[in-house]
Amino acid sequence: MNAKISDKVINRLTLYHCILQEFLARGEEFISSKQIAKLLHIDDSQVRKDISVLNNSGKCRVGYIVKELKSCIEKTLGFKKQKNACIIGAGNLGSALAKYDSFANYGLNIVALVDTDKKKISGMVNGKRIYDLSDFTRVVAEHGIDIAILTVPKEFTQSTADIVVDAGVKYIWNFAPVVLNVPDDVQVWNENLVGNFLQFTYSI
């Protein structure tokens, strides 16, 4: 892995990866930077620049070799490096994420969910068990949880984050529109949907 790849490039590389999967499924052997650029409405020089960070050898006269470029992105972005996650909050969003099977292809194994609702506890979502939030520390130990995915209602997000921190989990992927107060050794990624929406609609 090359630690210098910027967030924007990582984001685009995963989109190229989606396109490559599509091309592979259709039996296409080659792809050009122009084809990728057209689908994403970006400049093809940007595509070539992004791909140049990959040490991709699968370049030929007619473009990139789909299979090799795809595997090259997977290697560079560490898709093979498995991380175990637990979803906290088995509501609509938590269930949607638990059903999102694509995550596994990118190294994110959602192994369990937790909730406080007695009616949900012991149930399953997409083959993953829902545990009692009060058993979270045990779930972390037994399943080797690296990442907690927070999908609880806004008002419970900080108290739930405190439980996550106490259980020793160092990475929190937070879907609530709340900025969490956590110790310096815990990393939070705010899946800031409102921010994303505003980036998109700013010009409307």
Add this chain to the structure above:
Amino acid sequence: MNAKISDKVINRLTLYHCILQEFLARGEEFISSKQIAKLLHIDDSQVRKDISVLNNSGKCRVGYIVKELKSCIEKTLGFKKQKNACIIGAGNLGSALAKYDSFANYGLNIVALVDTDKKKISGMVNGKRIYDLSDFTRVVAEHGIDIAILTVPKEFTQSTADIVVDAGVKYIWNFAPVVLNVPDDVQVWNENLVGNFLQFTYSI
């Protein structure tokens, strides 16, 4: 509005806005760049730089005036400019987004959902009606839909996008891990969860 504000700054400003709401709810009158920076684990010079794009006048000796800074972010990012959206796909993710009441505070009015499942059609999610996808063009006209939010399964995403384009909607917020093929005058924001996850976990 200042069209030159970058995506990263917009994203951070919405996080500052979350913090300001929290401070306001607790009855705090002032906030310093250091307090904001500490919560987000970033540098306070970054916070001051971001806020400097706002033409914020609510600066005083003890920091920013919470109420004025909050309203300044709202004005700059156009929270008052209402946009109407329709969610396509009333599954777990679509339902979760329909229940996400915070969106309305940021100018995103989710006014309806559409689906193809006869069991769901005519039902309600959080006070919003689920219509038949085949009535989408009528829904767009009647509700003045600006944005289509795509939360359909991966394999139906492109065909659904085609229906959205035919109905004349120019903005698509796509939650599926699929790169859509749309005309140049249609803007797509890929809510690339996998890309976001990899940005976050790249260093784990």
